[in-house]
Amino acid sequence: MADSLINQNKVPMIAITAHPTKYNGTQDPESWLQDIRFFCRLHGIDEEEDIVSFSMLKVDPMIYVPEKTSTFSGLVKALKSHVTYPVMEASALHNLRKLKYSSNMEMSDFISTFLSLCRSASVRNLEEQKSYLLNSLHDDNIRNILSTKFRNVDEFDWVIKIFQGILYEYPLHQIRYGSRITIKHCVTGQYLSHGEHKPIEPGSQSSRVYCNGCKPKENEVWIVTSPYSENKSPGDPVRFNSIIGLSHGKSRANLSASNDRDVLTSLGKDKSCNWVARRHTTESGYHNDNNGVWAIGDIIILEHVNNKLPLYTRAQDYEGNQEVVLEGDGFEENNKWYAEIIGQ
Structure with missing residues (x-):
């Protein structure tokens, strides 16, 4: 009885309910038809021919659809054959190329937009989808991390899961002004260290720095601060x-x-306390590209501002400590360091 009432009231119910949007060539035909099919099913219209007939009434008159069209595939084919479709597709591809992810965005909104644009732009190749995801990122460092993670992944669902996981996790690994870190020498595994203040000469505010210990203790903890004459906001990424x-x-x-190239600590602060954290690259030692944020595990060169020389370790002294000086050109293994975060 209820079914017969629904069937009797198909047209009146459709007439009084908000209709799906008219197709004018700015939508993805398949997504638009899916909305129409849902609308019809909601009102008890199940036959494919009936749904297609109703759908054709919602197509802008400028878009030609043969009168004898009676199947979903035939309708979609007609819509895609009109000049508006490649224009819409090209527009979607243009927007996909411009799409950028921001930490202020909801991840679900970004992924939904990304998937919608991929569909509208007919981007179905997995490697292309990976490329557009990577291009949506501003940070070269995280882009490189994801590129490595994506390399052997052949399922799109896993690509999205990895993207989400890294984007959520990566900020926790960034080094910021105020971060408490250890600075580890890549070759020896020794940590940049400083014991009790022992002046290099009577009355001096300076004492020596060295590398010592494979397990960091309190003498190996350093705080990333604003440079001399500047005031950086605590918590800002470096x-x-x-x-x-x-x-x-x-x-x-x-x-x-x-x-004279000795590395020391000073109880005072002046320009001699300023350093530059440069990213190390295997091709060129280090370079002046300022893209990317310093994070845990990044191989870096710590270059002194005054003389442009990088931090370096030499042979152990008589107490078993590695001497730390300014030496090398950034290409040497003894110039390479990386940081580990103790706390923000």
């Missing part, structure tokens, strides 16, 4: 090639360097 200061966590002395 971009590569930014000038920074490094304050010893326990003594609060600042990492500095003398004119």
Whole structure:
């Protein structure tokens, strides 16, 4: 009885309910037809021919659809054969290329927009989809991480899961002004360290720095600070090639360097306490590209601002400590370091 009432009331119910939008060539035909089919099913219209007949009434008159069209595939084919379809497709591709992810966006909204544009632009190849996802990122560093993660993935669902996971996790790994870090030498595994303040000469505010220990303790903790004469906001990420200061966590002395290339800590602060964190690359040692944010595990060169020389370690002294100086050209293995975060 209920079914017969629904069938009797098909037209009146459709007439009084908000209709799907008219197709005018600006939509993806398949998505638009899906909305029509849902609308019809909601009102008890199940026959394909009836749904197609109703759909044709919602197509703009400028778009030709043969009168004898009676199947979903035939309708979609007619809509795609009109000149508006390639224009819409090209527009979607243009917007896909411009699409950028921001940490202020909801991930679900971004992914939904991305998938919709891929469909409208007929981008179905997995490698192309990976490429557009990577291009949506502003940060070269995270783009490189994801590119490596994507390399052997052959399922789109996993691509999205990896994208989401890295984007959510990566900010926790970024080094920021105020971060408490250890600085580890890549070759030896020793940490940049500073013990009790022992002046290099009576009355001096400076004492020596060295590398020691394969397990970091309190003497190996450094705080990333604003450079001399600048005031960076605590919590802001440190971009590569930014000038920074490094304050010893326990003594609060600042990492500095003398004119004779000795690396020291100073209880005062001046331009000798300024350093540049440069990203290391296998091709060129280090370079001046300031894209990307310094993060855990990034191989870096710590370059002194005054003389442009990088941090370097030499042979162990008589106490088993590795001497730290300014030396090398950025290509040497002894110039390579990476950071580990103790806390933000």
